[in-house]
Amino acid sequence: MALEKECPRTVSCADIIALAARDSTVLSGGRNWEVPLGRKDSYGASLKESNNNIPAPNSTLKTIIAKFKRQGLSEVDVVALSGSHTIGMSRCVSFRQRLYNQTGNHQPDRTLDSHYASFLRTGCPKSGSNQNLFLLDFETPAKFDNFYFKNLLTNNGLLNSDEVLFTQSEFTKGLVKLYAENNEIFLDQFAKSMVRMSTVKPLTGDKGEVRENCRLNNH
Ligand code: HEM
Incomplete structure (x- = not known):
């Protein structure tokens, strides 16, 4: 105003x-x-188009990478930009599947730390409480740093789309380890990738x- x-x-x-x-x-x-x-x-916004182009929290790494590539963004951008989950929160409904029935066999996600999963289940029951909020980086939730990546190394990533960066590809796993070890390299790449993302069809x-x-x- x-x-x-x-x-x-x-x-x-x-x-x-x-x-x-x-x-x-x-x-x-x-x-x-x-x-x-x-x-x-x-002039307008399209829910259908955004659902088509933006990955879902339960997308596989392959799908996430493909959707980023379609916009001209690389695997390095995928990993660095996901580091933005060092800040903010997610609703229970976005990760519930990991707690109860990850692959349709009524078992939790094996790549989710079991203590962390128990904690999450207390506020994110099998049904209901969809809007309950959980920190994406419970170590340093209000600080823009590399604890998001450190959490992934110990299976403490909140979303499936977070943990798959560490479990579904050697290349992205290498980047997760690099950023977990070196905050400066992560912060530099994040800034570069944000500039790259800002060139996506404005x-x-x-x-x-x-x-x-x-x-x-x-x-
Ligand atoms: C790689 C694919 C990505 C997926 C699947 C994804 C998914 C999600 C989901 C499910 C949430 C929680 C939303 C909710 O439950 O209400 C979330 C939150 C968030 N995401 Fe992502 N995200 C991705 C990439 C990104 C990127 C590229 C950025 C920015 C550079 C970003 C920044 C954020 C932030 C800041 C929040 C917290 C929002 C808040 O606290 O209000 N995410 N993301």
Whole structure:
């Protein structure tokens, strides 16, 4: 609102979100990067298209990599950007399958630490409590660091899509180990990959619009 008053119809919501992502990373301990600006906002959003293009928490590593590649992002980007799960939370419904019936045989995921699984089951029962929230990195939840990767080494990743980086490919496993050992290398690669991700098909020029109100429900 203040921005719109000062500088009407100039800075898009998409640019504001990209800047906020960078600033919140820096404020919580991550590296700085220069945000390429000039995105426009789209006129609409498609749930179907996003479900098609964004991996689900129970996707296999192969699917995750394929979806990133379709956008021009590499396996290195997949691993580094997943490191953003060093911050924030997930709902129970996004990882329940791992606690009770990972492969259809009514057994928990073997690549989930059993003590951690017991703890998770207390707040994420077999049914209900879908919206209960759990930290994606329970070691240092508010710090942008490499504890997300350290957790993966001990089967303490919360989402299936997290743990598969360590269990389903030698290449991504190597990167997980590298980032777990060296926070600086992770932070540098994260900043680079964020710049790469910001080049994924943005609307620019006379395509799209600059929305005046960035709230979801602005009608
Ligand atoms: C690799 C594929 C990815 C999958 C499958 C995935 C999946 C998820 C899921 C299921 C959640 C919890 C949502 C919920 O239950 O409400 C989540 C949270 C989050 N994800 Fe991802 N994610 C992926 C990649 C990324 C990337 C590339 C970024 C950013 C660079 C990112 C940043 C976040 C953040 C910050 C949260 C926490 C949100 C909050 O606390 O409100 N994720 N992700």
